[in-house]
Amino acid sequence: MTYCVGVLVNQGLVMLSDSRTSASVDNIATYRKMTVWQQPGDRMICLMSAGNLAISQAVVNLIEEWNGSDRSGGVYGVTSMFRAARLVGDAIRSVYETDGKALELRDQPFNASFLLGGQVNGGQTRLFQIYSEGNFIEASDETPFLQIGEHKYGKPILDRAITVETPLIDAMKLALVSMDSTLRSNLSVGFPLDLMVYEDGMLAPKIWRHIREDDPYYSNIREQWSLALRRAYTEIPDPDWLSEPTATVHALGTPEPGA
């Protein structure tokens, strides 16, 4: 499994991925799931993938082919992030044409999804989720974050805290907290992490970092967050329910708890 999250706020973009790949619980490996293509001053495009590793690697390889050895085509040639998302979709469909039938014959799903974020000079910073069919959706003011892979553990904190107004560095902290919740609760997501923080208009990464488990700042976030959570629930006052009488006997279909 995998967990990747992209957060798009007014100030910019945060992309964060884990690196665990598991064919099964006894077949675990580490692969980076983030690829950054950049031409400083012209474009910064970041792709993250979840699902079948063979598919996502083929997609990235194909895009690299299209980029060309002189980096003039492919994602370096597109005129907008919309066109970049289309290009990734084209690559997915091309891989499906090559590999899809053989997978289906073995009852293997063609399972891959992607988050693509970044900015092309002259356009806006945008974030897309691209499906295995090659079509895609875009993050918006109402839905400023997108997740792929093992997304449920890390969703509640984002649901509560992320808006487009969230400062970029806070969005980065929240993405790291969301990842930490996932890492703690699910063995199929693992270190190291790849983090890319992009400030709108910068056309180059602001922070681009490979984070290992012993990273001091990450450890600090992890500890502070645990501490804050424990403090938070102990500060919630007790209910006055304790002094109320409770119901006596429950009959099926007519439960009578103290309401």
Next chain:
Amino acid sequence: MTYCVGVLVNQGLVMLSDSRTSASVDNIATYRKMTVWQQPGDRMICLMSAGNLAISQAVVNLIEEWNGSDRSGGVYGVTSMFRAARLVGDAIRSVYETDGKALELRDQPFNASFLLGGQVNGGQTRLFQIYSEGNFIEASDETPFLQIGEHKYGKPILDRAITVETPLIDAMKLALVSMDSTLRSNLSVGFPLDLMVYEDGMLAPKIWRHIREDDPYYSNIREQWSLALRRAYTEIPDPDWLSEPTATVHALGTPEPGA
């Protein structure tokens, strides 16, 4: 879908269930998923269910039959919580014998799971998770909480905060926070909630409450928790990564982010 959580701490037991049943997103209803059987001073047994509603209702009905109109048999007759869990397992297997074949013929899984917690006079307070096959596992000092249904959203806070040493009322607050995270992030889990808090040795519920969305204490928990989470991440200091140089160009297979 459903979310039910049981927490077993040294001081006692917390059982919490939602009440949303969905055949699909446009076919949603409210059903209680918690049943409490008690003989004050002798036993307090609480069952929660997730999965196919027809199966779980049949299981509860069958147990009620076994209890007898004079409440001397069934869960009122067992000599321990282990025997109570066996009895629920027997009821599940009996329903499988009746309904299993017809479900399988229509490719419908025999999908149901249960949490059973409580105490029988002379024994300990115990918590079990019972599978659709009728067998079961038990909560332990290392794993003091069990969940059924839509469990992922509400797991991180329990993973971080619950131990057997957690005071009973704090365990209740954490269960409510875990439920709130699930309610916020997943439409298939919904109000009202059923809460049962049991203090070890009491042989009757300490708190047994039907919680609607406008419940003042629940609203208070919800607000305080959101506030605490937002405060928590803003208190995390910024990293010193900002001042470090980032890598320039990414070549496939040899990513070079600032490490």
